[in-house]
Amino acid sequence: MVLQLKDVTKRYRDFxxxxxxxxxxxxxxxxxLIGQNGAGKTTTFRMIxxxxxxxxxTITWDGQPIKSVSRDFxxxxxxxxxxxxxxxxxxxxxxxxxxxGMDKNELKKxxxxxxxRFDLEEKRNVKAETLSKGNKQKVQLxxxxxxxxxxxxxxxxxxxxxxxxxxxxxxxxxxxRDQGMTILFSSHQMDNVEELCDHLCLLKRGESLFSGxxxxxxxxxxxxxxxxxxxxxxxxxxxxxxxxxxxxxxxSQAVLTxxxxxxxxxxxxxxxxxxxxxxxxxxxxxxxxxxxxxxxAGLV
Amino acid sequence: xxxxxxLIKKLYKQKITSKSFILTTLLYLxxxxxxMFWSEIKDLIFSGDADTIAVVxxxxxxxxxxxxxxxxxxxxxxxxxxxxxKLKDGDYYAAFTLSDADGKLAAKIESYDPLPLNDQQDFQSxxxxxxxxxxxxxxxxxxxxxxxxxSSEPVITLNSLNEAADDGKSAEEKMAGVWVSYAIGIxxxxxxxxxxxxxxxxxxxxxxSRALEMLLVSVKPEVHFRSKIVGVFLVALTQFVIxxxxxxxxxxxxxxGNKWSIVTDLLNSLSISYFLYIIGFLFLTIFMYLIIxxxxxxxxxxxxxxxQVMMPAMMLTLVGFYVMLTGMGNPDTMLIKVxxxxxxxxxxxxxxxxxxxxxxxxEPIISFVLLVVTVLTLYFLSLSFYKRSVLTYSSGxxxxxxxxxxxxxx
Numbered sequence: 001m002v003l004q005l006k007d008v009t010k011r012y013r014d015f016x017x018x019x020x021x022x023x024x025x026x027x028x029x030x031x032x033l034i035g036q037n038g039a040g041k042t043t044t045f046r047m048i049x050x051x052x053x054x055x056x057x058t059i060t061w062d063g064q065p066i067k068s069v070s071r072d073f074x075x076x077x078x079x080x081x082x083x084x085x086x087x088x089x090x091x092x093x094x095x096x097x098x099x100x101g102m103d104k105n106e107l108k109k110x111x112x113x114x115x116x117r118f119d120l121e122e123k124r125n126v127k128a129e130t131l132s133k134g135n136k137q138k139v140q141l142x143x144x145x146x147x148x149x150x151x152x153x154x155x156x157x158x159x160x161x162x163x164x165x166x167x168x169x170x171x172x173x174x175x176x177r178d179q180g181m182t183i184l185f186s187s188h189q190m191d192n193v194e195e196l197c198d199h200l201c202l203l204k205r206g207e208s209l210f211s212g213x214x215x216x217x218x219x220x221x222x223x224x225x226x227x228x229x230x231x232x233x234x235x236x237x238x239x240x241x242x243x244x245x246x247x248x249x250x251x252s253q254a255v256l257t258x259x260x261x262x263x264x265x266x267x268x269x270x271x272x273x274x275x276x277x278x279x280x281x282x283x284x285x286x287x288x289x290x291x292x293x294x295x296x297a298g299l300v
Numbered sequence: 301x302x303x304x305x306x307l308i309k310k311l312y313k314q315k316i317t318s319k320s321f322i323l324t325t326l327l328y329l330x331x332x333x334x335x336m337f338w339s340e341i342k343d344l345i346f347s348g349d350a351d352t353i354a355v356v357x358x359x360x361x362x363x364x365x366x367x368x369x370x371x372x373x374x375x376x377x378x379x380x381x382x383x384x385x386k387l388k389d390g391d392y393y394a395a396f397t398l399s400d401a402d403g404k405l406a407a408k409i410e411s412y413d414p415l416p417l418n419d420q421q422d423f424q425s426x427x428x429x430x431x432x433x434x435x436x437x438x439x440x441x442x443x444x445x446x447x448x449x450x451s452s453e454p455v456i457t458l459n460s461l462n463e464a465a466d467d468g469k470s471a472e473e474k475m476a477g478v479w480v481s482y483a484i485g486i487x488x489x490x491x492x493x494x495x496x497x498x499x500x501x502x503x504x505x506x507x508x509s510r511a512l513e514m515l516l517v518s519v520k521p522e523v524h525f526r527s528k529i530v531g532v533f534l535v536a537l538t539q540f541v542i543x544x545x546x547x548x549x550x551x552x553x554x555x556x557g558n559k560w561s562i563v564t565d566l567l568n569s570l571s572i573s574y575f576l577y578i579i580g581f582l583f584l585t586i587f588m589y590l591i592i593x594x595x596x597x598x599x600x601x602x603x604x605x606x607x608q609v610m611m612p613a614m615m616l617t618l619v620g621f622y623v624m625l626t627g628m629g630n631p632d633t634m635l636i637k638v639x640x641x642x643x644x645x646x647x648x649x650x651x652x653x654x655x656x657x658x659x660x661x662x663e664p665i666i667s668f669v670l671l672v673v674t675v676l677t678l679y680f681l682s683l684s685f686y687k688r689s690v691l692t693y694s695s696g697x698x699x700x701x702x703x704x705x706x707x708x709x710x
Contacts, residue, residue, distance in 0.1 A: 076517040082510025099518045
């Protein structure tokens with residue numbers, strides 16, 4: 001166990017931003033904090049970063065109150081992109097490294113490595129304000145971990161990135177995890193969370209709806225997503241036993257949401273009628289669907 | 301290197317190498333050089349353009365001993381005749397017709413175009429002196445008597461009966477004090493306005509670009525706050541040293557070193573304690589406004605709002621500056637006395653009182669202590685507020701922003 005939040009609450013006069021939040025992040029894992037805008041993710045990050053005080057509860061790192069630990073073990077990429085516009089890329093990275101107590105000689109090798117890895121060689125001596133949004137994001141990401149923090153917090157690291165840069169960033173995050181870095185990140189893009197996270201916490205209006213492994217979350221819903229290829233009509237499929245919802249897609253494909261996975265064999269029999277069937281796939285709901293189900297419930 | 305030093309190094313390097321810093325420093329140096337070499341520049345531009353003044357002397361008095369040629373004016377003595385035509389043609393700039401009026405000198409000044417105020421004053425002054433000598437010449441005095449009259453300034457000794465008060469300053473000392481205080485007032489105003497703007501914009505820019513959030517992960521808000529104030533203060537100090545050093549060099553070497561006597565005269569007429577007070581007031585006032593600037597900068601959400609939030613502080617400096625200007629005419633008014641105790645204006649006003657008035661020694665000490673206490677109080681209050689405001693983003697005016705900070709951080 002490395003980071004632990006225990007009954008953490010943040011209250012502003014008559015508004016509760018985070019209410020009795022509990023989760024634990026193990027060393028070297030990637031943990032996702034997901035929720036809608038205003039769910040309390042950034043407030044939680046700021047409390048972990050000691051930029052805001054908790055109203056109640058404790059946050060510890062390796063058993064020590066987070067306030068008593070040197071700040072250099074932390075790296076942070078804020079949600080809003082921002083670097084010093086007038087500083088050159090390389091100068092900027094040296095500055096953030098030095099700010100965390102590293103000297104130039106130590107930094108040189110790592111800066112060269114990351115500049116090359118993120119394809120920023122040509123931009124090395126360019127002022128940050130002239131960079132594209134994607135390149136700015138890459139520079140800011142490098143700046144957040146150039147001092148090799150033990151714990152890295154990434155707030156919406158993928159927002160606004162094209163698929164190529166997104167892949168680059170994902171690979172970098174996995175590389176950092178493999179180097180032993182513990183990573184906490186938030187994202188609205190559930191496929192990224194699903195791809196990267198070992199564990200996650202689902203927030204809704206400051207309350208934790210779930211905290212644990214992704215598989216445990218999926219198991220709560222069971223294998224209720226059935227994808228089939230058939231020429232049967234919407235009406236016929238809707239009348240099959242245990243079917244809650246049917247969505248017709250292209251290429252004669254339909255996605256059925258079942259009440260329970262035990263209805264699947266019966267539906268298989270009805271669909272195939274003893275004949276060959278091209279596609280019949282029963283799976284867990286995607287995180288995106290669970291998120292909509294859990295967090296979207298009760299919302300208009 | 302400590303985080304504090306890293307932050308100061310970055311800020312200092314960035315500001316010192318910025319185009320705006322280099323250009324404004326050069327501009328100030330050019331303006332100072334312009335003042336120092338004004339007579340040479342004037343000669344260069346206006347050389348050979350001495351105005352010709354025709355003098356028609358209808359008296360027996362030798363007026364040429366009074367109206368002597370200068371670089372700007374050349375007198376020609378003529379008989380009355382075609383003066384009007386020559387004035388119209390531009391051969392003469394002006395014409396004096398001098399005559400006797402019951403033992404007094406009567407002078408008629410003619411010109412084709414109305415004379416500028418400066419020339420009017422210069423001509424009146426020259427003719428007034430001529431009038432005095434003319435009156436003396438009518439008395440048929442001996443040369444010794446004339447000399448006695450010409451050097452008849454009274455010997456004045458100032459004596460204050462209040463034993464608690466210091467000996468009064470001479471008029472020369474007070475005039476020197478007025479001019480030095482005026483210069484100090486301008487320096488404080490320019491420096492406060494420039495560096496208040498610099499620190500407010502800098503904090504606002506870091507906050508607006510969200511770079512501040514990354515910084516505050518590594519450094520505590522109080523370290524960041526202190527680094528901004530000290531960093532910008534060092535930039536101000538650097539510019540001050542460059543300009544002051546430049547001024548001293550110009551005084552030392554311009555005009556063949558003749559202007560250096562201005563410095564030595566000033567040093568002779570003003571006390572060491574006066575200079576110490578001035579340096580204290582100057583630096584403390586700049587520090588105070590830097591604290592206010594950093595605090596205001598932390599309130600805005602984007603750099604475009606920086607101008608709006610720094611307006612109240614700019615108004616305070618303007619008030620101080622204008623009150624100080626009123627003291628140029630009379631530094632003993634109640635207005636000057638009151639504002640010399642208000643910490644936001646005392647830096648500009650108290651040096652004026654110190655240099656140009658006779659005051660009890662305790663008064664500047666009270667004003668200085670008030671300023672020190674205000675700076676310290678502002679520092680700790682601002683620091684406490686800065687920690688809350690620096691990551692709070694809100695819209696509206698300055699009061700609304702402050703309310704939002706309290707609302708979302710308590």
